[in-house]
Amino acid sequence: MSSTDLLHLHLVSDATGETNHQIARACLVQFEDVRAKEHVWSLVRTGSYLDKVIAGVEANPGPVLFTLVDPDLRRRLEEACRRIEVPCLPVLDPIVMTLANYMGRESHPRPGRQHEMDAAYFNRIEAMDFTLAHDDGQQVHDLEEADIVILGVSRTSKTPTSLYLANRGYKTANVPIVPDVPPPDEIFHLKRPLVVAFTTDPARLIQVRRNRVLMLKQREETDYVAMEQVRKEVAEARRMFVKNGWPVIDVTRRSIEETSAAVLQHLEARETGNV
Known part of the structure:
Protein backbone atom coordinates (compact mmCIF):
# COMPACT_ATOMS: atom_id res chain seq x y z
CA MET A 1 0.00 0.00 0.00
CA SER A 2 1.52 3.32 -1.10
CA SER A 3 1.29 6.59 0.83
CA THR A 4 -1.15 7.91 -1.78
CA ASP A 5 -3.62 5.06 -1.31
CA LEU A 6 -6.71 5.51 0.84
CA LEU A 7 -7.11 3.13 3.76
CA HIS A 8 -10.71 2.20 4.44
CA LEU A 9 -11.09 1.32 8.12
CA HIS A 10 -14.39 -0.13 9.30
CA LEU A 11 -15.30 0.37 12.97
CA VAL A 12 -18.14 -1.95 13.94
CA SER A 13 -19.78 -1.79 17.37
CA ASP A 14 -22.97 -2.83 19.11
CA ALA A 15 -22.77 0.33 21.24
CA THR A 16 -21.65 3.90 20.54
CA GLY A 17 -18.39 2.91 18.83
CA GLU A 18 -16.33 5.29 20.95
CA THR A 19 -13.96 2.53 22.05
CA ASN A 20 -13.20 1.56 18.44
CA HIS A 21 -12.75 5.19 17.48
CA GLN A 22 -10.23 5.90 20.23
CA ILE A 23 -8.23 2.74 19.54
CA ALA A 24 -8.18 3.41 15.79
CA ARG A 25 -6.98 6.99 16.26
CA ALA A 26 -4.27 5.93 18.70
CA CYS A 27 -2.98 3.39 16.18
CA LEU A 28 -3.27 5.49 13.01
CA VAL A 29 -1.11 8.30 14.38
CA GLN A 30 1.78 5.82 14.52
CA PHE A 31 1.91 5.82 10.72
CA GLU A 32 3.08 8.81 8.73
CA ASP A 33 1.40 9.97 5.53
CA VAL A 34 -1.51 7.54 5.79
CA ARG A 35 -4.83 8.67 4.32
CA ALA A 36 -7.57 6.90 6.24
CA LYS A 37 -11.33 6.99 5.94
CA GLU A 38 -13.21 5.67 8.95
CA HIS A 39 -16.51 3.94 8.29
CA VAL A 40 -18.33 3.99 11.62
CA TRP A 41 -21.01 1.34 12.14
CA SER A 42 -22.55 1.80 15.60
CA LEU A 43 -25.44 0.07 17.42
CA VAL A 44 -25.06 -3.06 15.28
CA ARG A 45 -27.43 -5.41 17.09
CA THR A 46 -29.51 -7.07 14.36
CA GLY A 47 -28.75 -9.34 11.46
CA SER A 48 -30.31 -6.94 8.96
CA TYR A 49 -28.06 -4.11 10.08
CA LEU A 50 -25.05 -6.41 9.95
CA ASP A 51 -25.93 -7.17 6.31
CA LYS A 52 -25.52 -3.43 5.59
CA VAL A 53 -22.18 -3.44 7.36
CA ILE A 54 -20.93 -6.38 5.30
CA ALA A 55 -22.13 -4.70 2.10
CA GLY A 56 -20.20 -1.58 3.14
CA VAL A 57 -17.03 -3.60 3.69
CA GLU A 58 -17.48 -5.25 0.29
CA ALA A 59 -17.89 -1.84 -1.38
CA ASN A 60 -14.81 -0.39 0.35
CA PRO A 61 -12.56 -3.27 1.45
CA GLY A 62 -10.37 -2.56 4.43
CA PRO A 63 -9.54 -3.73 7.96
CA VAL A 64 -12.43 -4.24 10.36
CA LEU A 65 -12.16 -3.45 14.06
CA PHE A 66 -15.17 -4.63 16.00
CA THR A 67 -16.70 -4.79 19.46
CA LEU A 68 -19.65 -7.16 19.21
CA VAL A 69 -20.78 -9.43 22.03
CA ASP A 70 -23.50 -11.37 20.19
CA PRO A 71 -21.81 -14.64 19.12
CA ASP A 72 -23.90 -15.05 15.97
CA LEU A 73 -23.17 -11.52 14.76
CA ARG A 74 -19.48 -11.98 15.50
CA ARG A 75 -19.37 -15.26 13.58
CA ARG A 76 -21.15 -13.81 10.55
CA LEU A 77 -18.89 -10.75 10.44
CA GLU A 78 -15.71 -12.83 10.75
CA GLU A 79 -16.88 -15.24 8.01
CA ALA A 80 -17.69 -12.32 5.71
CA CYS A 81 -14.28 -10.75 6.29
CA ARG A 82 -12.55 -14.02 5.45
CA ARG A 83 -14.55 -14.19 2.23
CA ILE A 84 -13.72 -10.56 1.35
CA GLU A 85 -10.11 -11.20 2.42
CA VAL A 86 -9.76 -8.30 4.84
CA PRO A 87 -8.41 -8.42 8.43
CA CYS A 88 -11.04 -8.62 11.16
CA LEU A 89 -10.03 -7.88 14.75
CA PRO A 90 -12.14 -8.08 17.97
CA VAL A 91 -10.25 -5.29 19.72
CA LEU A 92 -11.33 -6.02 23.30
CA ASP A 93 -10.94 -9.81 23.26
CA PRO A 94 -7.22 -9.96 24.21
CA ILE A 95 -7.75 -7.66 27.19
CA VAL A 96 -10.93 -9.38 28.40
CA MET A 97 -9.34 -12.83 28.07
CA THR A 98 -6.20 -11.73 29.91
CA LEU A 99 -8.25 -10.30 32.79
CA ALA A 100 -10.50 -13.38 32.91
CA ASN A 101 -7.52 -15.75 33.03
CA TYR A 102 -5.78 -13.72 35.72
CA MET A 103 -8.88 -13.45 37.94
CA GLY A 104 -10.15 -16.95 37.20
CA ARG A 105 -13.57 -15.56 36.36
CA GLU A 106 -15.83 -15.52 33.33
CA SER A 107 -16.89 -12.27 31.70
CA HIS A 108 -20.56 -11.55 31.09
CA PRO A 109 -20.72 -9.45 27.91
CA ARG A 110 -23.54 -7.00 27.34
CA PRO A 111 -23.63 -4.30 24.61
CA GLY A 112 -22.85 -0.79 25.82
CA ARG A 113 -22.23 -1.89 29.37
CA GLN A 114 -19.46 0.71 29.84
CA HIS A 115 -21.95 3.49 29.10
CA GLU A 116 -24.50 2.55 31.78
CA MET A 117 -25.44 5.26 34.25
CA ASP A 118 -23.66 3.82 37.24
Missing part, protein backbone atom coordinates in the same frame (compact mmCIF):
# COMPACT_ATOMS: atom_id res chain seq x y z
CA ALA A 119 -22.09 5.57 40.23
CA ALA A 120 -19.00 6.44 38.19
CA TYR A 121 -21.17 8.16 35.61
CA PHE A 122 -22.85 10.36 38.19
CA ASN A 123 -19.47 11.10 39.78
CA ARG A 124 -18.30 12.44 36.43
CA ILE A 125 -21.38 14.63 36.15
CA GLU A 126 -20.78 15.98 39.66
CA ALA A 127 -17.13 16.60 38.86
CA MET A 128 -18.06 18.46 35.68
CA ASP A 129 -20.55 20.67 37.54
CA PHE A 130 -17.92 21.51 40.15
CA THR A 131 -15.27 22.24 37.53
CA LEU A 132 -17.48 24.56 35.50
CA ALA A 133 -18.43 26.47 38.66
CA HIS A 134 -14.75 26.85 39.61
CA ASP A 135 -13.30 27.80 36.26
CA ASP A 136 -10.85 30.70 36.08
CA GLY A 137 -11.04 31.46 39.80
CA GLN A 138 -14.81 31.99 39.83
CA GLN A 139 -15.19 30.49 43.30
CA VAL A 140 -12.46 30.03 45.90
CA HIS A 141 -14.39 29.71 49.17
CA ASP A 142 -14.85 25.93 48.80
CA LEU A 143 -11.64 24.91 47.02
CA GLU A 144 -11.00 22.41 49.81
CA GLU A 145 -13.69 20.23 48.19
CA ALA A 146 -11.68 19.93 44.98
CA ASP A 147 -9.56 16.94 44.06
CA ILE A 148 -7.18 19.07 42.01
CA VAL A 149 -6.49 22.81 41.89
CA ILE A 150 -4.57 24.09 38.85
CA LEU A 151 -2.64 27.36 38.94
CA GLY A 152 -1.02 29.18 36.04
CA VAL A 153 -0.73 32.42 34.12
CA SER A 154 -3.21 33.23 31.38
CA ARG A 155 -3.38 30.84 28.37
CA THR A 156 -1.58 27.87 29.88
CA SER A 157 -4.42 25.42 29.09
CA LYS A 158 -5.87 25.46 32.60
CA THR A 159 -9.52 25.31 31.53
CA PRO A 160 -9.34 22.54 28.88
CA THR A 161 -7.18 20.43 31.16
CA SER A 162 -9.63 20.95 34.02
CA LEU A 163 -12.53 19.84 31.82
CA TYR A 164 -10.63 16.78 30.65
CA LEU A 165 -9.89 15.80 34.25
CA ALA A 166 -13.51 16.44 35.21
CA ASN A 167 -14.59 14.01 32.51
CA ARG A 168 -12.36 11.47 34.23
CA GLY A 169 -14.26 12.11 37.47
CA TYR A 170 -11.94 14.56 39.24
CA LYS A 171 -13.32 17.76 40.72
CA THR A 172 -10.90 20.29 39.28
CA ALA A 173 -10.67 24.01 39.94
CA ASN A 174 -8.33 26.40 38.19
CA VAL A 175 -7.10 29.76 39.42
CA PRO A 176 -5.28 32.32 37.22
CA ILE A 177 -2.06 33.95 38.36
CA VAL A 178 -2.33 37.58 37.28
CA PRO A 179 0.57 40.08 37.35
CA ASP A 180 0.40 42.59 40.21
CA VAL A 181 -2.73 40.91 41.60
CA PRO A 182 -2.25 38.83 44.75
CA PRO A 183 -3.65 35.29 44.31
CA PRO A 184 -6.51 34.27 46.60
CA ASP A 185 -5.25 33.54 50.09
CA GLU A 186 -7.26 30.31 50.14
CA ILE A 187 -4.84 28.50 47.80
CA PHE A 188 -2.02 28.79 50.34
CA HIS A 189 -3.97 26.86 53.00
CA LEU A 190 -5.38 23.93 51.04
CA LYS A 191 -4.92 20.49 52.62
CA ARG A 192 -7.05 18.00 50.68
CA PRO A 193 -6.63 18.94 46.99
CA LEU A 194 -3.52 18.43 44.92
CA VAL A 195 -2.32 21.91 43.98
CA VAL A 196 -0.41 21.76 40.70
CA ALA A 197 1.08 24.63 38.71
CA PHE A 198 1.42 25.07 34.95
CA THR A 199 4.25 26.92 33.28
CA THR A 200 5.28 27.33 29.65
CA ASP A 201 7.88 28.81 27.34
CA PRO A 202 7.33 32.61 27.12
CA ALA A 203 7.82 32.70 23.33
CA ARG A 204 5.25 29.97 22.84
CA LEU A 205 2.91 31.68 25.29
CA ILE A 206 3.10 34.93 23.33
CA GLN A 207 2.10 33.07 20.16
CA VAL A 208 -0.95 31.63 21.89
CA ARG A 209 -1.89 34.99 23.38
CA ARG A 210 -1.53 36.80 20.07
CA ASN A 211 -3.89 34.35 18.45
CA ARG A 212 -6.34 35.00 21.26
CA VAL A 213 -6.00 38.78 20.85
CA LEU A 214 -6.57 38.55 17.10
CA MET A 215 -9.61 36.34 17.61
CA LEU A 216 -11.09 38.90 20.00
CA LYS A 217 -10.12 41.74 17.62
CA GLN A 218 -8.27 43.58 20.34
CA ARG A 219 -5.11 45.71 20.14
CA GLU A 220 -1.83 43.79 20.37
CA GLU A 221 0.29 46.58 21.88
CA THR A 222 -0.10 45.51 25.50
CA ASP A 223 2.04 43.91 28.20
CA TYR A 224 -0.08 40.80 27.64
CA VAL A 225 2.02 39.96 24.55
CA ALA A 226 5.23 41.92 25.25
CA MET A 227 8.23 39.55 25.49
CA GLU A 228 9.94 41.24 28.43
CA GLN A 229 6.74 41.45 30.46
CA VAL A 230 5.67 37.90 29.65
CA ARG A 231 9.08 36.52 30.64
CA LYS A 232 8.83 38.40 33.92
CA GLU A 233 5.26 37.17 34.47
CA VAL A 234 6.21 33.53 33.87
CA ALA A 235 9.34 33.79 36.03
CA GLU A 236 7.55 35.39 38.98
CA ALA A 237 4.77 32.82 38.83
CA ARG A 238 7.29 29.98 38.78
CA ARG A 239 9.15 31.41 41.80
CA MET A 240 5.86 31.45 43.71
CA PHE A 241 5.12 27.83 42.70
CA VAL A 242 8.55 26.62 43.83
CA LYS A 243 8.43 28.62 47.07
CA ASN A 244 5.17 26.90 48.04
CA GLY A 245 6.35 23.44 47.05
CA TRP A 246 3.70 22.94 44.36
CA PRO A 247 4.60 20.53 41.54
CA VAL A 248 5.21 22.40 38.29
CA ILE A 249 4.32 21.02 34.86
CA ASP A 250 5.72 22.60 31.72
CA VAL A 251 2.83 22.52 29.25
CA THR A 252 4.84 23.83 26.29
CA ARG A 253 3.70 21.84 23.22
CA ARG A 254 1.99 19.23 25.41
CA SER A 255 -1.43 18.02 24.39
CA ILE A 256 -4.26 18.30 26.91
CA GLU A 257 -4.15 14.52 27.32
CA GLU A 258 -0.42 14.55 28.06
CA THR A 259 -0.76 17.38 30.55
CA SER A 260 -3.65 15.60 32.27
CA ALA A 261 -1.62 12.40 32.49
CA ALA A 262 1.20 14.33 34.16
CA VAL A 263 -1.27 15.83 36.67
CA LEU A 264 -2.64 12.39 37.52
CA GLN A 265 0.90 11.05 37.99
CA HIS A 266 1.47 13.71 40.65
CA LEU A 267 -1.88 12.87 42.24
CA GLU A 268 -1.06 9.16 42.37
CA ALA A 269 2.41 9.86 43.75
CA ARG A 270 0.95 11.96 46.55
CA GLU A 271 -1.71 9.37 47.39
CA THR A 272 0.85 6.56 47.50
CA GLY A 273 3.40 8.62 49.39
CA ASN A 274 5.90 8.53 46.51
CA VAL A 275 6.22 12.28 46.20
